[in-house]
Amino acid sequence: MTENSFCGCAISLTRTAQNPRARARPLPNSAASAPHFEAQSAAHSCCKMAMKLAYWDIRGLAQPIRLLLEYTGTKYEEKFYSCGEAPNYDKSCWFNEKEKLGMDFPNLPYLEDGGTKVVQSNAILRYIARKHNLCGETEEEQMRVDILENQAMDFRNGFAQLCYGDFDKNKPCYNEKLPGALKQFSDFLGDRKWFAGHKITFVDFIMYELLDLHRMFQPECLDDYRNLRSFLDHFESLEKIGEYMKSGKFIKTPVNNKMAKWGNRKE
Numbered sequence: 001m002t003e004n005s006f007c008g009c010a011i012s013l014t015r016t017a018q019n020p021r022a023r024a025r026p027l028p029n030s031a032a033s034a035p036h037f038e039a040q041s042a043a044h045s046c047c048k049m050a051m052k053l054a055y056w057d058i059r060g061l062a063q064p065i066r067l068l069l070e071y072t073g074t075k076y077e078e079k080f081y082s083c084g085e086a087p088n089y090d091k092s093c094w095f096n097e098k099e100k101l102g103m104d105f106p107n108l109p110y111l112e113d114g115g116t117k118v119v120q121s122n123a124i125l126r127y128i129a130r131k132h133n134l135c136g137e138t139e140e141e142q143m144r145v146d147i148l149e150n151q152a153m154d155f156r157n158g159f160a161q162l163c164y165g166d167f168d169k170n171k172p173c174y175n176e177k178l179p180g181a182l183k184q185f186s187d188f189l190g191d192r193k194w195f196a197g198h199k200i201t202f203v204d205f206i207m208y209e210l211l212d213l214h215r216m217f218q219p220e221c222l223d224d225y226r227n228l229r230s231f232l233d234h235f236e237s238l239e240k241i242g243e244y245m246k247s248g249k250f251i252k253t254p255v256n257n258k259m260a261k262w263g264n265r266k267e
Contacts, residue, residue: 050075053124055109057082059213059255061121062109064205066251068125070244071205072132081108089259122149122206129202141196148188148195148203155181156210159217160256167261178214178221185211186225193234200238208235213255217262 053069055062057080069076084090098106107119111127118124129135136142158181162174185207194200195207211232214221222229236242244250255263 048075049114050077052077052079052112053109054079054081054112056080056257057251058257059209059251059253060109060257063251064202064209065109065111065121065124065128067205067208067241067244068128068134068202071200071238071240072128072134073240074128083257083259085258089257122153125202125205134200134202136196136201137199138197141199141201144188144196145201145203149206151184152203152206152210155185156206159210159213163256163260163262165261175218178218179224182214182221182225182228186228189227189231191227194231204231204235208232213263216255 051069051074053062053065053076055078066078081091081094084092094108101110101117103110103117103119105119109119109121109124111118111124113127116127118127126135136145158174162170189195192198194204196203208231211222211228215232222232236245253263253267254265258264
């Protein structure tokens with residue numbers, strides 16, 4: 001839902017409330033004696049504002065968040081920022097407004113949920129996951145979530161350095177070390193369906209994105225890791241995820257922003 005269409009919804013609701021024909025008939029004494037705030041609360045619940053996720057018009061750090069929002073059936077709208085073309089890669093669309101957003105640490109991506117504003121991609125994922133009990137149930141599951149959340153970020157940062165750095169020079173070294181990193185993730189997953197255990201958690205959304213990007217980068221990289229391939233299949237078979245991936249909202253490419261050496265084009 002776009003910002004304009006949401007405003008249109010709000011206007012429509014306001015007009016309905018002002019229509020004399022839409023006025024409720026007098027309530028019986030028993031109902032009339034109920035606290036007025038209950039009716040207001042119910043009306044507010046029905047018209048709860050959608051969350052707003054803001055990021056560049058790429059996959060990047062926002063893709064696991066989008067997947068989690070879709071999986072949980074959360075109403076949200078997206079605000080996209082576009083980086084300029086070479087050689088300057090102008091980002092003024094973001095820098096001109098970042099300090100006006102009223103955030104302690106303004107950054108992309110950010111999430112707005114009513115009056116709540118959250119930055120940092122993992123903090124956003126946890127914020128959404130807590131609402132749906134997707135942070136692990138047992139102490140062991142929560143420990144595995146904590147470990148993988150940080151290990152996955154290290155893995156992602158290494159890939160980002162490759163994509164945005166001296167790609168041709170560093171690619172051979174990265175490819176040499178990649179099997180070792182993937183084996184660690186494969187061993188950590190073991191025979192589990194999901195990385196924390198029997199139930200999906202928010203780190204599965206992070207790992208799906210990272211593994212999917214790497215099979216785009218090097219299609220044969222998962223050939224020796226059957227459990228990682230099965231994990232990807234399980235994830236894509238989730239009903240809401242499958243529907244999202246087939247929709248026009250899903251961003252397949254670009255993966256990275258325009259100054260990157262890999263994944264910077266829409267295909």
